[in-house]
Amino acid sequence: MLVKQLLSMKSDTAKPWIESGLIVTIKPDATLAEAAKLLAEQRIGAVVVSSNGRTPEGILSERDIVRQLGNHGPDVLSKPISGIMTKSVQTCTAGEEGMAILQRMTEGRFRHMPVVDGQGDMLGVISIGDAVSGRLKELAAEKDALTGMIMGS
Template identity: 50%
Template sequence: MRISDIIRSKGKGVVTVPPDTDVRTLLTVLAENRIGAVVVSPDGETISGIVSERDIVRALAARGASVLSEPVSAIMTADVQTCAPHQHIDELAEAMTLGRFRHMPVISDAGGLDGIVSIGDVVKIRITELEVERDSLSTYIRTAAT
């Protein structure tokens, strides 16, 4: 299965915030959208960084509550790994595991932000694939036994 299949099923919508958004506002955006990360983008298309719940927690632990007034650009990950729609989800899962992150923006062939994929999306696909395989094997065993 390809990343484009995930994007097709979940949609291309990506929540973004400008780099000057304060962390307190970011927390509201995360809560309202029930998500764990947002892409930091000045225009909704280009990627300046990504900021996740983990980034917020680490910044709070290091600098205290004053971080809530800082811009997200102060806590974001600027070196963002991205993927392309044509890549296989095995590549995505491996990159997420090795890099120890849970969200990866998808960049279209034209270079624009095409979506975002989470480790939850990957797990959901894997479970579906295993269920289909189980059902196929069960059917095979039942038909072979008769």
């Protein structure tokens, strides 16, 4: 399954209040507290950091926030996320295979990846859950096809 198919399936998720084409972003000068509030309001696990809302400059996850709180205490909530975010954002394109993305996420131990076009503008964000769901649907379709062949239908 291609990444563009994974993106198209997002409207079928358990979050009907989030449009499948919506990319939640935050500016790099926002505070960690503002980012935590945004994540909670949107009920998402990571937010793309972008000055213009189109190109990813970083990514910030719930885990990043928890680590900062654990290491530095609540005073860190007033710090800008630019110093905390992951700056080397892994991205993918709509034409890449979902299994390859799932492998990259697993090996890199991250759970969210912006999907970009040829100019680096974001088309969406996929999660490891999106990739796993896509793979499970592929496997179910393969099973049904093989069952049909065996049963002669």
